[in-house]
Amino acid sequence: MRLSFSARLYQMRHLILSFVVLSILLLAFCTTATLISTGPLNPASPSPSDDWCRTGQSCFPNVNIFDAFNRSVNGRLFAERPLAAVCYRESCRKYGLSALSGPFRADHFSSYQYAGWESCSDTPCVATTITNGSCDQGNVPNYSVHAQDAEDVRRYVQFATAHKLRIVVKNTGHDLSGRSIGYGGVAVWTHKLKNIQLHERFVPKGCSEVYEGAMTLGSGVQWVEAYTFAHNHSRYIVGGLATSVGSAGGYVMGGGHSLLTPSFGLGADNLISMDIVTADGVLRAISQCHHSDLFWAVRGGGGGTWGVVTSATYRTRAASSIHVASFTVSLDFTSWAFKEILASFVKIQPRLSELGVGGATTLTPGSLQALLLLPSSQGNLTQLRESLRPLTQLMTQYGILTPDMNLTADGQPIYREYSDWYNFYVPNFGTSSDAIMGGTGGTASRILPAHYFIDGPTNLTDVIYSALDEKMRANDYYPVIIGHAGPGQVKEIQTSVNPIWYKSLWHVVSSESFVKRLRDYTPDGAVYFGESSLTEPNHTKAYWGENYERLLQVKRRWDPENHFQVWHGVGAAQDSSDRWKCYSRQM
Ligand SMILES: Cc1cc2nc3c(=O)[nH]c(=O)nc-3n(C[C@H](O)[C@H](O)[C@H](O)COP(=O)(O)OP(=O)(O)OC[C@H]3O[C@@H](n4cnc5c(N)ncnc54)[C@H](O)[C@@H]3O)c2cc1C
Secondary structure, eight states: OOOOHHHHHHHHHHHHHHHHHHHHHHHHHHHHHHHHHOOSSSSSSOOSOOBBBBBTTTOOHHHHHHHHHHHHTTTOOOEEGGGGGGGSSSSSGGGGGGEEEEEEEEHHHOSSSSSSOOOOSSOOOOOOOOOOOOOOTSSOOOOOEEEEHHHHHHHHHHHHTTTTEEEEEEEEEOOOOOOTTTTTTTEOOTTTTOEEEEEEEEEEETTTOOEEEEEEEEEOOOOOHHHHHHHHHTTTTOOOOTSSSSSHHHHHHOOOOOOOEEEEHGGGGGGOOOOOEETTTEEEEEETTSHHHHHHHTTTTTTTSSSSEEEEEEEEEEEEEEEEEEEEEOTTSSSSSHHHHHHHHTTHHHHHHHTTTTEEEETTTTEEEEEEEEETTOOOHHHHHHHHHHHHHHHHHSSSSTTTBBBBBSSSSEEEEESSSHHHHHHHTTTTTSBBBSSOOOOOEEETTTTTHHHHHHHHHHHHHHHHHHHTTOOOOOOOEEEEEEOTTTTOOOSOOOOGGGGEEEEEEOOHHHHHHHHOOTTTTBTTTTTTTTTTTTTTHHHHEEEEEHHHHHHHHHHOTOOOOTTTTTOOOTTSSGGGGGGGGGG
């Protein structure tokens, strides 16, 4: 069958999304299994092991106090029920399938991208089940402020800290580890902070350096909105793949990778200023030159931990064209050809990284589907071709490409040029977040240091091949998604992510059993906080490495009473804390 270039890109995108959907299905299955095996909740639940005040306790503010608070935030405080609770009162048909789409979920406070996070009992609210029964509040916070400006956020933080409430900061609800949800909590929703501004000249607070064309994004701005705005001003900005992920919340605070990371660094490398309401209820502009310790911490130390961000300012670049290479190898897994091609693919990675080639590759036993990008400001098409030559030569030998190494055997070009990032992104990924979401998104991942590719490409290939083999034998259909996401071109590291990331080439996402093989093989590897396993062993070392102690010090300085806590975040309560009781259902 002949596939056009865009059809192949579509197929690629589809595969990436299939990984999301597949993981959801698998995890939904696992969740169901857990629900059956754990039985009903113990009605005499243990007393909280860390100090916070939740609904039902005498310390929880009464209705008069909430009324006054509601007036102070101009009526933007809402009592919340899980979105699907409506199905237990009236038909949920009015929500139809849209209740399952990513953007729809992001647009409603009480629904999350991975609906599994909303449950905490045997009777969760389920959007697709029409029933006359009842369903529980589950893990969804009881109240939330739908903030429309920084003042709402400031009042929220003052109120929540004064009453020792469980603080929950929600933006799009994409977090794969349930870090924007929390039972018994009172939340702030930053989704409506949608202002965007382009600055001809921007000077971060306290600094003298001038950034031309910087963009300030309200913390509710989602990536597709940022890309569209930048494009309309002939600029582009480094951001995430899914349209509906937030541009200024968990993405950038976890580090944030992009298809452009090998050329321009992580999202956090491109952040030049942030406005944040800290635990003392003060709105602060922070930068490399003003409260630099906090600014360092928010660039990798994780969302929901340092305060509530109201806006983020990024550097941008003048729009320029992008070279793209896209190809698929589909062979018998046990054939010599597949292993040889895999080995060649592994071997060329250091060169790709040196040049600044980013992208994503999907690997399954017997197939390798690659989408690789090189901004023209970094290199030309000849350089991209040359960096791929050892691989494309091999593919030609096996009849996958034509002798000129430019076309697939059925005549489709593997190289293409797009006039800019936006014109590449929108047709190919513009609706990618419309995937149906359910289950929980917890996934396993590993960042692989470059030296494994340089010093022992054959050994690394063997490990990957044998892990794929194991996967096949175990009927584990979760694909291996390789993010070519090593920010190797960054000269001066100014973020708090694990520094090993800067010496790495791949961010690999797959099933736990596959990732375990990589974890065992790369003890000096790292893990991306924003896409990781709920049970990542030695997680502080994996996420932050040598930076963790310093992050803890910054945390103690800016949030001495530890109001801001998320699962496995800096300074967060032990896993056994009552705060995390809903997690046992997701693991
Ligand atoms: C379909 C999909 C695609 C993805 N693609 C990418 C990708 O290409 N690159 C990448 O790096 N990651 C990607 N991710 C991971 C994503 O970056 C993380 O899930 C991230 O945490 C989402 O942040 P959010 O603010 O949009 O979501 P939320 O779930 O709302 O928030 C995530 C975390 O950030 C905190 N937070 C949110 N807003 C604020 C705020 N204003 N102030 C302080 N804390 C805040 C929350 O408390 C929570 O801890 C993807 C995830 C999904 C589900």
